[in-house]
Amino acid sequence: DAGVTQSPTHLIKTRGQHVTLRCSPISGHKSVSWYQQVLGQGPQFIFQYYEKEERGRGNFPDRFSARQFPNYSSELNVNALLLGDSALYLCASSVGGAGAETQYFGPGTRLLVL
Amino acid sequence: GQNIDQPTEMTATEGAIVQINCTYQTSGFNGLFWYQQHAGEAPTFLSYNVLDGLEEKGRFSSFLSRSKGYSYLLLKELQMKDSASYLCAVRDLREYGGATNKLIFGTGTLLAVQP
Numbered sequence: 513d514a515g516v517t518q519s520p521t522h523l524i525k526t527r528g529q530h531v532t533l534r535c536s537p538i539s540g541h542k543s544v545s546w547y548q549q550v551l552g553q554g555p556q557f558i559f560q561y562y563e564k565e566e567r568g569r570g571n572f573p574d575r576f577s578a579r580q581f582p583n584y585s586s587e588l589n590v591n592a593l594l595l596g597d598s599a600l601y602l603c604a605s606s607v608g609g610a611g612a613e614t615q616y617f618g619p620g621t622r623l624l625v626l
Numbered sequence: 627g628q629n630i631d632q633p634t635e636m637t638a639t640e641g642a643i644v645q646i647n648c649t650y651q652t653s654g655f656n657g658l659f660w661y662q663q664h665a666g667e668a669p670t671f672l673s674y675n676v677l678d679g680l681e682e683k684g685r686f687s688s689f690l691s692r693s694k695g696y697s698y699l700l701l702k703e704l705q706m707k708d709s710a711s712y713l714c715a716v717r718d719l720r721e722y723g724g725a726t727n728k729l730i731f732g733t734g735t736l737l738a739v740q741p
Binding site for chain 2: 516543545547552553554555556557560567568570602606608613614615616617618619620622
C-alpha cells in the first residue's frame with residue numbers, strides 16, 4: 513500500500529514568492545496535518561484538517577494557509593516567503609482527526625528560500 | 627505551556643543497549659510517541675504509550691511514567707542502521723479542546739552507533 517506522498521520533493525524560491533505544497537494521505541485516512549521542521553529541531557505543528565475542515569492551527573503567521581479536498585488530499589500555501597521559511601515541510605495522515613491516533617509522515621518537501 | 631526535553635546527542639556501540647530519555651510538561655497529557663528519523667528523511671513511527679508501563683516491540687521498547695512526566699526509549703542489540711535522530715512527541719488534550727491530534731515534538735536525540 514502506498515504511504516503518504518508529497519510533492520515536490522525539493523523546491524527553491526526567492527523571498528516574496530509564493531509556494532504551494534501538496535500531500536496525499538494514506539488510503540482510508542481522513543486527516544492530514546502539516547508540520548515545519550527546521551534543521552536540528554523537531555517538527556512544529558502548522559495545521560490539521562479533518563473531513564475538509566480545519567481542526568487546529570499552530571503558531572504560524574497568516575501567510576500560511578491550507579485546505580483539504582474531497583479526496584482528502586491537502587495543499588499548504590505560503591505567501592510572501594521569508595528566508596526563515598526554509599525548512600522541511602512534513603505532511604502526516606491519520607485515520608481520524610482526534611484521539612491519540614498514530615500519524616504517519618510523508619517524505620517531506622525541502623524548501624529553500626533565497 | 628508545554629516543554630519536552632531530550633538529550634541532544636548520544637553515542638553507543640554496535641550490539642549494545644542504549645536508553646534515550648524524554649521528560650515532558652503538559653497540561654493535558656494524552657499519549658506519548660517515539661519516532662525515528664534518518665537524516666533527510668521523514669519521521670517513522672516506533673512506539674506509543676498512553677498508560678504507565680513498558681511497551682515492547684522487537685528490539686525497541688518504550689516506557690512511560692505519567693506521574694513523573696518521563697519516558698524512555700530502549701534500543702537493544704544496536705545496529706549501525708539505528709544511527710538516526712529519535713524524536714519524542716506528546717499529544718496535549720488541552721490544545722483545541724482535544725479536537726485535534728496535534729503532536730508536540732522535542733528537538734530529537736541524535737544517536738550515533740559506532741562499530
